[in-house]
Amino acid sequence: MRAMVYRGPYKVRVEEKDIPPIEHPNDAVVKVTMAAICGSDLHLYHGMMPDTRVGMTFGHEFIGVVEQVGSSVEHLKPGDRVMVPFNIFCGSCYFCVRGLYSNCHNVNANATAIGGIYGYSHTCGGYDGGQAEYVRVPFADVGPSIIPDWMDDEDALLLTDALPTGYFGAQLGDIDEGDTVVVFGAGPVGLFAAKSSWLMGAGRVIVIDHLDYRLEKARSFAQAEAFNFTEFDDIVVHLKKATDYLGADVAIDAVGAEADGNFTQHVTSAKLKLQGGSPVALNWAIDSVRKGGTVSVMGAYGPLFSAVKFGDAMNKGLTLRMNQCPVKRQWPRLFEHIQNGYLKPNDIVTHRLPLEHIGEGYHMFSAKLDDCIKPIVVPGAV
Amino acid sequence: MPYTAGEPGRTVPEEVRARIPGWGVDLDPKNPPAFPRERFDPDATGAHWDFPERQEEKWPRERSIEHKFLTPVFGTATPLHGLSGAIRRLAYRRYSEGRAAHWLLLIAGDRVDAVESHLRSLASARPDDPITESGVLSERRHRPIRSRFGRGRADVSHMWMDPVIIVGPWLLAGWLAFSLVKRVVGRRPA
Numbered sequence: 369m370r371a372m373v374y375r376g377p378y379k380v381r382v383e384e385k386d387i388p389p390i391e392h393p394n395d396a397v398v399k400v401t402m403a404a405i406c407g408s409d410l411h412l413y414h415g416m417m418p419d420t421r422v423g424m425t426f427g428h429e430f431i432g433v434v435e436q437v438g439s440s441v442e443h444l445k446p447g448d449r450v451m452v453p454f455n456i457f458c459g460s461c462y463f464c465v466r467g468l469y470s471n472c473h474n475v476n477a478n479a480t481a482i483g484g485i486y487g488y489s490h491t492c493g494g495y496d497g498g499q500a501e502y503v504r505v506p507f508a509d510v511g512p513s514i515i516p517d518w519m520d521d522e523d524a525l526l527l528t529d530a531l532p533t534g535y536f537g538a539q540l541g542d543i544d545e546g547d548t549v550v551v552f553g554a555g556p557v558g559l560f561a562a563k564s565s566w567l568m569g570a571g572r573v574i575v576i577d578h579l580d581y582r583l584e585k586a587r588s589f590a591q592a593e594a595f596n597f598t599e600f601d602d603i604v605v606h607l608k609k610a611t612d613y614l615g616a617d618v619a620i621d622a623v624g625a626e627a628d629g630n631f632t633q634h635v636t637s638a639k640l641k642l643q644g645g646s647p648v649a650l651n652w653a654i655d656s657v658r659k660g661g662t663v664s665v666m667g668a669y670g671p672l673f674s675a676v677k678f679g680d681a682m683n684k685g686l687t688l689r690m691n692q693c694p695v696k697r698q699w700p701r702l703f704e705h706i707q708n709g710y711l712k713p714n715d716i717v718t719h720r721l722p723l724e725h726i727g728e729g730y731h732m733f734s735a736k737l738d739d740c741i742k743p744i745v746v747p748g749a750v
Numbered sequence: 751m752p753y754t755a756g757e758p759g760r761t762v763p764e765e766v767r768a769r770i771p772g773w774g775v776d777l778d779p780k781n782p783p784a785f786p787r788e789r790f791d792p793d794a795t796g797a798h799w800d801f802p803e804r805q806e807e808k809w810p811r812e813r814s815i816e817h818k819f820l821t822p823v824f825g826t827a828t829p830l831h832g833l834s835g836a837i838r839r840l841a842y843r844r845y846s847e848g849r850a851a852h853w854l855l856l857i858a859g860d861r862v863d864a865v866e867s868h869l870r871s872l873a874s875a876r877p878d879d880p881i882t883e884s885g886v887l888s889e890r891r892h893r894p895i896r897s898r899f900g901r902g903r904a905d906v907s908h909m910w911m912d913p914v915i916i917v918g919p920w921l922l923a924g925w926l927a928f929s930l931v932k933r934v935v936g937r938r939p940a
Contacts, residue, residue, distance in 0.1 A: 375871075376864030378916045379883040383876070392805040392823055415864075418856035419838060421828040422867035440803065443796055458802050458823065459795030467784075474802055477813040477824040481847050484825070490812075490838075491856070494825030506823045510796045539783055545774065546760030566770040569777035571762045578904040591770055598902040614752045628904040639911060641857050658752075672853045697784045701776070710772030731885025736903070738892035 370747065371425045371500030372726045377415030378734075380727050385425070388496065388504035393440035396508035398450060402525050403498045404429040405726075405743045407555045408668040410734050411625050412489060414638060416645070417670055419478065419490035426487040428454035429529045430498025431521060434508075443509045450512040451524040452505055453532075453695035456484030456495060459510035470692035475506065481671055483692065491671060499726060501747045513699065522714035523706060525744065526556075531713045532698035533666050534560025534622065538568050540664035540689040541618035546571035550607060550616040550656060552649040553667060554582035554594065556716050556742045558622035561666075562590035565620075567710060574610070576603060576652070578628060581739040589715055597629060597652075607656040615658030623649035624667025625674075637674070644672030651677045657686060665690035717742045722749040812842040834863035868923070880920050 371385040388397055406429050412420050434448045444450065457464050457472035463483075464472050475484035476493040484506075487497015496503060505512060515524045534557045543549060549565040551558050554577035565573045575586035575594045583594035597603040608615060625645025626638045629652070637646035645668075653663045654677050663686055681688060705711045718741045721729050729743045751758070767773050776783045802822040809829055813820050830838055841855035871878045881887065898906065 375878055375883050376868065378912075379878065379880075380885070381879070381883045391826060393803055415860060418853045418860065420860055421834075422863050423828045425827070440798075442798065456823075457795075459797030460799055460802065464795055464797070465791065474821050475823050477811060477817060477821045478842070479814050479847055480816040484823075490825065490828075494827050496825070496827040507797075507802070509798065535783070539776075544760075545777055546762050564776075566766075567772050567774070567776045568783075569762070569774040571760060571766065578902065580901055596902055598904050612751050612758060614758055628908075631907050634905075634908050635911075639908070639915065644853075670853075671847065672850070672857075694784075701783045705772065705775070708772060708775075710775065725888075727883055727885040728888030729885070732888045732892050734885075735889075735897070736905075737888065737894060737897045739897070740892075 369501035370723060371496070372427065372723065374412065374420065374424045374426060375422055378413065380413065380426075380730055382724050382726060385500070387502045390436060390438045391504065392506060393438040394507050394509055395438040396434050396441060396444055396505045396512070397436040398430075398432040398452065398498075398503050398505050398512075399435045400430050400432040400498050400501060400503055400747050401449075402431050402521055403427045403723075403745050403747070404525055404530070405499070405729055405733050405745065406529055407557065408488075408624065409730075411668060411670065413730050413734060414626065416625055416638065416641060417489045417491055418672070421490060424487065424489070425496040425500050427497030427499030427503075428486040428488055429525060430486070430503065431515065431524050431528065432498070432503070435502065437508060441508045444512065444514075449515045451515050451528055452486070452498070452512045454485055454529040455511070455692065455695055456486065456493060456506050457510060458507055467694060467697050468691075469694035469696055479671070485692070499723065499745060501723070511696065513696070516703065518707070519703075520714060522717055522744065523712075526713035526716070526742075527695075527699065527702060529693070529695065530556040530716075530742070531560050531711065532695045532702060533557050533693040535564040535698055535702060536691075536693040537561040537620045537622055537664050537666040538564035540666065540691070541565070541568075541620055541662050542687075542689070543568040543570050543618055545569040547617035548572040548574070548611055549618045549620065550574045550576065550653070551592070551620045551622055552576050552653055553622035554579065554586045555622065557666065558620075559586060559590050559716055559741075560713075561620050561622050562586055562592045563711065565618075566591070567705065574607070574616070579736060582741060585716065585741060604652055604655045611658070615661060616656055617658060617661050619653035619657040619661065619663050621650045621653045621663065621665040621667045625669050633675070642672075643674045644670035645674050647674040647676045650674075654681045654684070654686065657684070659684045660686070662687040662689060666693060668692075717744055719743040721745055723747040724750075812839055814842065814847055816846050832863075832866050834859045834866055837862060880917070884916055
């Protein structure tokens with residue numbers, strides 16, 4: 369089969385690999401019909417995530433058709449069209465039965481601090497991902513769902529990570545009616561977090577980024593106020609002024625590890641890999657939220673320590689809530705919101721390319737060329 | 751204003767409710783999104799086992815020492831090999847996830863892996879190609895100048911480092927190879 373393969377930092381190519389076999393009785397092999405490149409794939413691409421091995425196939429956002437199932441699979445059969453959440457989870461461990469699917473204890477031998485994720489380094493279990501023609505899907509009876517007939521393929525694809533994660537960010541904010549919510553990062557997840565904040569009753573939604581085209585999308589797609597932090601001497605002061613010196617009630621960090629707001633932080637994290645991520649956005653969130661407010665984090669950070677302003681968080685009495693999104697838990701409500709027309713996920717897709725061009729896709733997304741917000745790759749397309 | 755006891759304006763204007771389709775549909779605390787949240791209900795997950803059957807361990811699989819045993823299911827994407835494998839094996843065998851040494855060794859293993867794999871590729875039918883693998887060819891069709899300049903992008907401040915990091919090792923490897931060849935040729939008897 370053809371598959372994207374990591375060759376080292378900033379290098380990927382498509383090469384021939386064996387079709388993955390059934391390794392466990394509850395495995396399925398899925399023929400991928402569509403995959404996406406996620407902003408957190410760029411952490412791998414940039415060599416930020418520990419134990420990212422050359423030869424690995426990335427891709428935790430994908431949909432496809434079941435090709436083969438293991439002997440204990442009861443709920444899926446070959447030919448089923450499925451959407452697969454980015455978390456790999458067993459459904460029966462201490463964490464899964466409490467709804468913490470992203471924290472499953474039975475799927476990641478390499479770490480206990482994080483669950484299993486497709487194509488996301490050995491730190492997340494060492495599973496190949498879906499930027500390929502075929503992918504192994506463990507616990508096929510637990511993770512995947514059949515795509516409803518009424519659902520658009522691209523919407524289903526965005527339901528495997530970006531939309532539920534953004535929605536989860538707003539949910540973690542515990543938004544009360546009328547709250548002012550500030551979202552750091554206007555990538556796909558930030559855009560969905562901003563959009564979801566309204567559904568949870570926000571009175572005001574503000575989005576911060578440095579890319580004008582993404583801020584424009586925050587205004588048009590998420591109906592938010594949007595500011596470019598490079599136009600302000602100090603974005604925290606601006607946000608305080610904009611909220612009558614109170615601060616936002618809820619701040620959502622939808623940026624994660626490779627924040628671009630501070631040269632020193634960027635060099636020590638993204639370039640020298642001495643931090644688990646440059647926490648510029650997280651520190652802005654801590655500083656700009658009001659005392660007693662809530663900071664929600666679902667931007668992805670690596671396992672190494674980061675220079676976070678924890679003292680400010682303590683002294684302000686903040687509630688910090690964070691996790692990888694337990695995607696499947698979000699699906700029932702999100703299906704309703706899509707059917708009701710409250711959310712239209714694929715409005716954020718900007719680029720569609722064949723799998724064979726994925727190297728160019730990674731570069732384009734990483735370098736933010738051509739107003740790229742969300743690229744999708746299609747195996748077999750030319 | 752926070753300097754007095756008064757509540758800041760929390761009334762959501764009708765204009766907002768009218769403008770946002772679905773505004774407030776998830777506001778009711780009795781009907782939270784993502785229910786069932788933290789509800790003990792193993793039947794709801796689709797699992798039909800108490801403890802999953804164990805995947806066959808076809809080679810010694812590294813694991814975090816914070817785990818009691820090898821998890822019943824694990825990835826088999828890229829087994830350990832070579833010097834990078836030895837470094838990673840040490841990180842897993844010796845240090846818990848709570849130790850910086852664990853993660854820094856893994857990062858070091860990644861860098862060694864990249865060099866090892868690159869050298870190995872030079873002896874293969876398909877050596878690494880710095881042009882296609884860096885994706886730099888996408889520049890020509892995707893507005894490279896307009897995307898970067900005059901738009902206030904914060905990452906411009908560190909963008910200059912990226913080519914050094916990407917191209918630098920290739921130049922260094924080329925220089926080393928050239929020096930080696932020159933030295934070998936220079937040693938030939940006249």
